[in-house]
Amino acid sequence: MAKSKNAKWVIGLSGTALSAFVISQAGANQNPNVMDPPSISTNSMSKEEKKLVELDWTNFDINDGALTRGAEQSDRQTRRS
Amino acid sequence: MIAKQEDRNSPETVRIDAMNTSFFIVAYDCKIKNWKQIIVDWIFYVEEEWSRFKQGNELSKVNQLEDGKEAPVSPPLFDLLIRAEEYRKKTNGFFSPYLLPQMEFHGYNRSFPFQTSEEMDVKIPPVYSIEKCPFSLNMHTQKVKRLTEGQLDLGGIAKGYVVQAAANWLKEQGRSPAGMVDGGGDISVWSKNDKEWRISIAHPIQTELDIGMFRIKNGAIATSNILYRSWYQGQQEKHHLLNGKTGEPVKTNIIQATAITESCVDAEVMAKLCFMAGGQELDKLLNTIHPNYSYILVTKEEK
Numbered sequence: 001m002a003k004s005k006n007a008k009w010v011i012g013l014s015g016t017a018l019s020a021f022v023i024s025q026a027g028a029n030q031n032p033n034v035m036d037p038p039s040i041s042t043n044s045m046s047k048e049e050k051k052l053v054e055l056d057w058t059n060f061d062i063n064d065g066a067l068t069r070g071a072e073q074s075d076r077q078t079r080r081s
Numbered sequence: 082m083i084a085k086q087e088d089r090n091s092p093e094t095v096r097i098d099a100m101n102t103s104f105f106i107v108a109y110d111c112k113i114k115n116w117k118q119i120i121v122d123w124i125f126y127v128e129e130e131w132s133r134f135k136q137g138n139e140l141s142k143v144n145q146l147e148d149g150k151e152a153p154v155s156p157p158l159f160d161l162l163i164r165a166e167e168y169r170k171k172t173n174g175f176f177s178p179y180l181l182p183q184m185e186f187h188g189y190n191r192s193f194p195f196q197t198s199e200e201m202d203v204k205i206p207p208v209y210s211i212e213k214c215p216f217s218l219n220m221h222t223q224k225v226k227r228l229t230e231g232q233l234d235l236g237g238i239a240k241g242y243v244v245q246a247a248a249n250w251l252k253e254q255g256r257s258p259a260g261m262v263d264g265g266g267d268i269s270v271w272s273k274n275d276k277e278w279r280i281s282i283a284h285p286i287q288t289e290l291d292i293g294m295f296r297i298k299n300g301a302i303a304t305s306n307i308l309y310r311s312w313y314q315g316q317q318e319k320h321h322l323l324n325g326k327t328g329e330p331v332k333t334n335i336i337q338a339t340a341i342t343e344s345c346v347d348a349e350v351m352a353k354l355c356f357m358a359g360g361q362e363l364d365k366l367l368n369t370i371h372p373n374y375s376y377i378l379v380t381k382e383e384k
Binding site: 073074075076077078079080081 | 102105237240261263264265266267268278279280281282283285288291294302303304305306308309337339
């Protein structure tokens with residue numbers, strides 16, 4: 001798909017105009033049923049992984065196990081940018 | 082760019098190389114049929130108009146404004162400039178969009194990749210005090226007026242803005258029940274159904290490896306890393322993450338920070354702040370950006 005001749009910022013305008021609405025919903029996207037942090041055995045983990053599980057993961061789950069290969073298990077990877 | 086359409090129950094995807102990185106967008110059941118073209122136009126628009134490496138675009142026109150002169154800018158850029166100034170105030174200057182002279186002083190004066198830059202004989206340009214905003218922004222005319230010297234470099238915050246605006250648009254205008262916008266690792270996801278997104282965090286050096294994974298339905302993630310986009314200026318190692326208060330590359334034992342919060346723009350700023358403060362000071366700063374957040378830091382010692 002090629003870039004169209006008329007470069008548009010319609011998304012920026014309509015997308016961000018809605019962000020006030022999104023911000024007003026602060027917290028609405030968080031899971032209201034706050035879970036206990038996951039209990040994970042750290043014996044076989046690297047230092048990096050141990051540090052991860054020490055953090056507050058109230059609203060998130062992490063998988064146990066060793067370092068894994070990129071996209072094999074996740075939908076997407078956040079990385080240096 | 083590769084566009085792919087699968088059966089009705091599968092999401093549509095689009096991949097774009099732009100802004101010196103790769104974008105990957107996933108949308109389930111978007112009601113706007115030509116959404117891919119619109120998204121592509123949006124990303125290319127920002128690449129063209131907000132890059133500090135391109136002449137004659139709207140960012141350069143703002144940077145070249147003479148004292149007291151004003152210029153109209155597009156609504157998205159106007160919006161981003163307001164937000165960027167708000168971040169500067171909220172973070173007491175740790176974050177600053179006005180670090181272009183300092184960035185160039187340190188040798189980041191062209192697009193990556195490069196490994197070395199020339200040393201400068203002059204002193205580092207002074208940073209602007211928190212009370213001083215180089216521009217005034219007129220909400221009624223959507224014009225930017227130069228008040229004093231100051232050069233914009235939007236950097237990572239522009240990418241966060243592109244990602245979040247696209248996600249908001251697909252979700253609200255396109256009424257897509259679930260989707261994801263990934264701009265080079267800065268990610269925004271949404272889900273109004275059972276879809277949970279599994280996001281892994283890359284190893285700071287061996288990016289083909291993951292150091293952890295979490296599941297999230299709605300939110301945004303940004304990762305900053307000082308090993309990437311680093312170079313040598315003479316004998317000195319430099320990197321792209323500057324402290325807005327000093328204009329110098331941050332000195333820290335943290336090599337990678339991942340922030341998770343509601344908006345990708347907030348996450349981008351939060352990830353940068355993780356390199357500039359610690360402990361209670363960091364939490365206080367992050368709270369001023371958004372009350373709901375998590376962050377994951379990787380330090381040098383854990384190489």
